[in-house]
Amino acid sequence: MGLPIALGLLWTAVVVLWGWQTRPRQVRSPAPAPPRFRSPKTAPAVGFALAGVIALAVHPVLGIGTGLLVWVAPHRRQARQRRRQQTAIIEELPEAVDLLRLAVSSGLNIHLAVAAVGDRLPGPVGRGLADAAQQAQAGLRLADALEPLPDSIGEPVRPLVRVLIDGDRYGTELGPALEQVAADSRLLRRRQAEEHARRLPLRLLLPLVGCILPAFILLTLAPVIAETLVAMRR
Template sequence: MTDLLLISVFFLFVMGAVAAAGYWFLTRPRPAAVLPSGLGGEEPSLLAHTFRVIGETVPAVERPRHPVRARLEAAGYRQPSAPAIFFGVKTAAAALVAAALGWTTVLVRQELLVSMLAAAMGVGVGYLLPDRVLTLLIRRRGDRLRRGLPSALDLMVLAVEAGAPLDQAVLDCSRELRGVFPELSEEFNAAYLELRAGKMRVEVLDRLAARNREPELKKLTALLIDSDRFGTSLGPALRSHAAHLRTRRRQRAQEAARKVGVKLVFPVFFLIFPSVLAVTLGPALIKLFYEMLPSLEF
């Protein structure tokens, strides 16, 4: 029992260390993140350089349409070396977890077959763990983008109705949202820089929708593309879409509130209910035990 407990603690420690290292690397501050992919980036650290060297051994990383590159862009990592670094993190995590599990089982069981099975399991767990972390980061970034869209649309409506062109409205939104919704500000700033570089507005908006997996942002880009294509007024359309987003946000909040009761069933049943039962019935059971004890003695 003690050996199993030690193995579990050591395994959880190794998994936590690998997850913390990958999470720190993926969420560290990125001063150059406002630039579109390929326009620049910060100087890579020694750890990032090491992961990139490891990841460059995977030939598929260099493909521009690799699915991992699209997922990293959705998480906000637009550096050209991001896929190689990510594959380096996956490879290092797989090797570290496999070595830790194999070494631990050798010390405890001293059986080669068990150690090989544990190492194989560690390879799978360590290789899939960064994918799970990346999925969580994509979801969190999508939530932050969605929360900032109603405010961004209000600012865009004010700018458009004041006579500013769409390009200037996008830049104004990027500046005003920088301190409140930095992810949305980065996306708008990247779109503005691409417009200044001479790209077509439809192409820029398509890229904005493609590099993010948030459905509400894709709806906004579709609205802007249709308005630009058919020449309709942007102000009323943006105002109506902002009202729709606020309605959707209120509905999501109500849905989450209704789910709270169901989620509280297990904590109440397994944590609160036994405590209440012990407090209410405990004294009565103790008194009943002492009163019935003399009659049970022979």
Template structure:
């Protein structure tokens, strides 16, 4: 057993670590609340425009200890131009503080949380073998290292699926806007505002593309950046079609109408594919959960009568 002085010292260390974790969490929540307030003020200025796509007010720099935490997990120099930065954009994290908070939390999950687990195990179960305790600590550190990456992947995939379902509706609205006499740039901005309620994520990305065009970027450059952020095969085909239509002078309305029909056919095929997988997914629950219960209900009473008749115990 550990002595009283050791227990007191470990309790004090645990309290300090918990205090540090709480301070980091409060800092992250405070940054999030401030950004929400800034977005709310922008929404009041522009009306029904998508909020998250608006320019962000530059937030104050993180403190030195926050910099030290996130630099423990931050990749090497040049990460902002790498595919890792693109992962943040595809997950919807465009704030300047997002990488700092992400890697600071990752550092805490890898370093602080396993240390807290080890201290708690020492205090609560001092008789536990050292090898088993080390295994728990390593598992906790592993979950802390891969957990944020799994969350980032899940959020990216969820956004892709949500935007994929609304893309045919957006193309239909683009056709209506173009046939009413609007230019493509004005149509993109108008359609993004109209879709802010039904498909907010999709409207946000297209509104951001419209802002790039108005800021001076070329139309094709803005659309290629849009396709890069959304990472959808249908959108890549749409951008290629718009590029070819602008280059060869074909009708944008007709091209978009054909593209919309193709997207709707693909959406129906994806729905049929999901429906075709349902019997296979239901097979294992039926075999291991439902069929045994049915067999017990059907055979149980008869087996009890047969056992009584033959004198089985």
């Protein structure tokens, strides 16, 4: 009886953890994260110690499951953070390019256009442009300030950064290049939306199998099985 109970508790923990991780979150303006008193290296050690205690005190299977969760959770958290960063960049990039086109067509030079767009976008692209504009105001060349953005923010901004660097260093015309970057960024955002739509059935599979299907089986098959057992006893 101990093994089924341990497996049931482990499955419940997995379902609850998955539901907590995929809960809808309110979009807020970026703010500095509060300092953490526990270092990232301490949390896995505490988790593995807890898994050992559970394995010795409750059941080895439950302890092994807890240890696996502790080992997998940080990697999945980092992967989710990278995916959110990429998603935010791809979502914001078309608006950034359109604002840059509007600013350049209104007569602003590349330095003023980058500073104006960076001040009006709250996402990662806007913050990167604002930081580059501040570095340019401090004396660094704008092209040199923009060059590290693909490595620090993400690869989707590389075409935009290349166009801005060419405009600052060589004086190339920004209008046609920005128009092409805008078309490519919209296509990339549409492909990302299609990819998220294709992933939706897979995300619905776990709650369907773990929550809805057992309740459906319990409501449909349990009465039939109970009546069959009663009839067989008679």
